[in-house]
Amino acid sequence: MxxxxxxxxxxxxxxxxxxxxxxxxxxxxxxxxxxxxxxxPSHIPIHGFVNDEYKEVYNIFVNNFKQGLDIGASISAYVDGKQVFSLQGGWQDRDKQIEYTNKTLQMVYSCTKSLGSIIVAQLVDQGLLSYNERISTYWPEFAQGNKENVTIEDLMRHKSGLGGLDEPLSYYNASDLDRLADVLAKQRHNFDGKPVHAYHVITQGWIQNEIIRRVDPQHRTLNDFAREFMDKWGSEWYLKPYATEGLDISRIAPFYPIPKYQQYAHLIATVLNPFKDSSLIFALFNKDSLVYRSLVNPHISLDTNIQKLNPKHRSIEIPSYSGHTNADSIAKLAAMMANRGKAIEQGEPDLFTKDTTFEEATRVMDDYETDAIFPNDVINNLRGGLVIFPNDYLNIPDYDKESELIGGIGASGTFFVFNEKYKIGFAYVSNCLHSQRNPDERSLAILRAILKKNKESRGSNC
Structure with a gap:
């Protein structure tokens, strides 16, 4: 015994x-x-280039695939207006053995909101919009249900009180801009008119679209503006790819969620951990909760999985998350934002015509706020909607306050960030959905390597 x-x-x-x-x-x-x-994995297809001084980045990128953290992904970065690496690795489609290249298009989820922030800033630059102005000035029907005092700034900073819908949104209403505008205008303010930070997961882009349609002489939407970015700056974006004439949809990468048993294991571990807040999980099962009304009710095609290449879903413009692009396209915009919106290539136009536009869009308004939807997230949205990422959040040691990065993130780990002081623009995209934290170590390790090299270079020049 x-x-x-x-x-x-x-x-x-x-x-x-x-x-x-x-x-x-x-x-x-x-x-x-x-x-x-x-x-x-031993044979991992890698495309692109990396400058000699950023060889460490190449090794980190390849190790992501070797360790089983990525299937297909791409990274790109600019420093001082020059592209220092552009790498694509792994598989766009693992089953069909289609390699991930610079032609691959990836849906980037909420990283699309960063594009929306830039486009709204351009309209402010043109005098068509003002961050101070009430939305009802441009859209009178919006002034219902205690929303009459909501401003453009409130919307950009996720404080407009319209993140949650009381009733589920039908495909019928979502597929027609006029019907969608009527639904949004009639929706009551989620907080009785008080400007509370509550992440507008899906609705922000639709509200922006209706405002833009009303002030733009050509009645364009965010997708129309985004399509022009290719001709002006070589930055390729599609917000409704399956409805885009001439687009080769075979370029679009499918998503790969983590195995079901791991999803359940992570869920159970979160619920049972006394040191983790699991209120979000329980709220998803309560149809009266703000979480449910923000994450589920505004979601179209509830009978389909948006992670799959669903033509019905991806034919509708959902500007809060439906952007399809690549790392090179995102990094190009990040590099220009790091240059205060000025062009980085000769012959190309600036993003903004006025020097004050960048300052207004990136103005710090408040301290970090706890979000009403995601209580574990403490967020600081700048006036124009972009997010400040503090160094401790990104686990970046030994950097001064001015090295804090600005940008946006997406559910697949997509990362768009820039820093004005050090002229850094960086992007990461992936077809893998597994992170419990966005951004995660797949991109953060690369970003830290960029900052480390930047610090070394600055030190040697002193």
Missing amino acids: PFLGKKVGLIVPLISLIAHNVLFKAPYASFSCSLLHIGC
């Missing part, structure tokens, strides 16, 4: 260790690779 007890004492911890490694392994690594380091 003592011998049996010893065996049980050894077997139980061993089984527990194996179970933990299986449940919480890198999501796209095989069991043999995770447990025995056998059969790990």
